Amino acid sequence: MTILSDKVRTARHKTRRCDQCGSRINLGERYREQVHTYDDFVVYRAHEDCDRAAALRTSNADEPCNLLTDIDTEDFPWLLAEFPAVTARLGITDRTISA
Numbered sequence: 001m002t003i004l005s006d007k008v009r010t011a012r013h014k015t016r017r018c019d020q021c022g023s024r025i026n027l028g029e030r031y032r033e034q035v036h037t038y039d040d041f042v043v044y045r046a047h048e049d050c051d052r053a054a055a056l057r058t059s060n061a062d063e064p065c066n067l068l069t070d071i072d073t074e075d076f077p078w079l080l081a082e083f084p085a086v087t088a089r090l091g092i093t094d095r096t097i098s099a
Helices: 048-059 073-082 084-090 094-098
Strands: 002-010 030-037 041-047
Touching: 030 048, 041 048, 041 084, 048 073, 048 084, 073 084
Parallel strands: none
Antiparallel strands: 002 030, 030 041
16 A cells, blocks of 8 residues: 555535544544555545544554444443544444443
């Protein structure tokens, strides 16, 4: 993978979709935008806190993490404690953990 650009931006002219939680990045919100090539040209966008949560989860795993597909129920407690806004976007609550 070759990283061509890696910036923190503020959504100013249109909303974006977060590649980590799947929810909207609203106007005025800050997000990370990384442009890279792998086999194809890719633009990755994620809320700053979603990106940090995924990076922390990745540091405990062998491969990069995607919050939509790679978070297990065992990850819910630390995610809820450390990243409440991320868990709200993902629909994870105290009830989710106790269920």
